[in-house]
Amino acid sequence: MHGIGNDYIFVDCFEQSLPEAPEVLAPKLSDRHFGIGGDGLILILPSDVADARMRIFNADGSEAEMCGNGVRCVAKYIYERGLSRKNPLRIETGRGILSLQLKIQGDRVTEVTVDMGEPILEAARIPTTLPGSPVVEAPLTLDDGTSVNVTCVSMGNPHCVIFTEDLTDETFRRLGPIIEKHPAFPQRVNVEFVRVCSPQRVEVRVWERGSGETLACGTGACAVCVAGALTGRTERKITVRLPGGELITEWAPSGSVFMTGPATTVFTGEWPAEIEPAR
Numbered sequence: 001m002h003g004i005g006n007d008y009i010f011v012d013c014f015e016q017s018l019p020e021a022p023e024v025l026a027p028k029l030s031d032r033h034f035g036i037g038g039d040g041l042i043l044i045l046p047s048d049v050a051d052a053r054m055r056i057f058n059a060d061g062s063e064a065e066m067c068g069n070g071v072r073c074v075a076k077y078i079y080e081r082g083l084s085r086k087n088p089l090r091i092e093t094g095r096g097i098l099s100l101q102l103k104i105q106g107d108r109v110t111e112v113t114v115d116m117g118e119p120i121l122e123a124a125r126i127p128t129t130l131p132g133s134p135v136v137e138a139p140l141t142l143d144d145g146t147s148v149n150v151t152c153v154s155m156g157n158p159h160c161v162i163f164t165e166d167l168t169d170e171t172f173r174r175l176g177p178i179i180e181k182h183p184a185f186p187q188r189v190n191v192e193f194v195r196v197c198s199p200q201r202v203e204v205r206v207w208e209r210g211s212g213e214t215l216a217c218g219t220g221a222c223a224v225c226v227a228g229a230l231t232g233r234t235e236r237k238i239t240v241r242l243p244g245g246e247l248i249t250e251w252a253p254s255g256s257v258f259m260t261g262p263a264t265t266v267f268t269g270e271w272p273a274e275i276e277p278a279r
Ligand SMILES: N[C@H](CCC[C@H](N)C(=O)O)C(=O)O
Pocket: 006, 056, 058, 063, 064, 065, 066, 067, 068, 069, 070, 157, 158, 190, 208, 209, 210, 211, 214, 216, 217, 218, 219, 220
């Protein structure tokens, strides 16, 4: 399944368990030539406190606290497979229990609005060693001596937002991995490069922690919405245009960030666990 091109392999763990640790399995299955292919692995598990629990592992095997595009797909799976027919659904994640409002046409979930919770802005909880809480347009010095201004937001997982007119491949692919692993981010960081088109619309490219360039990032779109409002560059409700499609985000007066977007099933199947990927 995918959320506007941010694709994951989803495993239904209600009735089955994995043949090996997810940290080991995620890189194997995510490999687009020797595995199934995806930006990572997402486990759909039973929960004592919600309709289901989601665990997300990036393509490098690292576990993340949250995945915005992924949680919309989990809700679609749970509802369409009849594991729960509630609406809204509640999904337990690494950042707590989230509420998801489903748009249903026929028997299909076509769109999901997620209450992503409140942004986390204290530097130590992003986490980052940069000064300020919130960290807004702070200079981040790179190892070549140059610096970029960054605004840091956590949606349960860490994000570094850079407002720029330069979304070229050269800059994106040079700076993305450098900033992902920058010492100012003890747990690494997801990096969003943002061009402001208007106070209601931005264009974004994302270099994800643990997965590199992806076509979209739901938590990243929410972090951009918060950073745009904090810096006065955008309104609190914006359309975020990513390479894979668009998400609607709003940092509501209640403090929660809401994200609306589609969720798509590409195929279902099974992998013969005894066959090891060739690598
Ligand atoms: N790479 C992210 C997890 C996936 C987030 C993204 N795919 C989304 O839709 O929010 C991290 O390590 O925090």
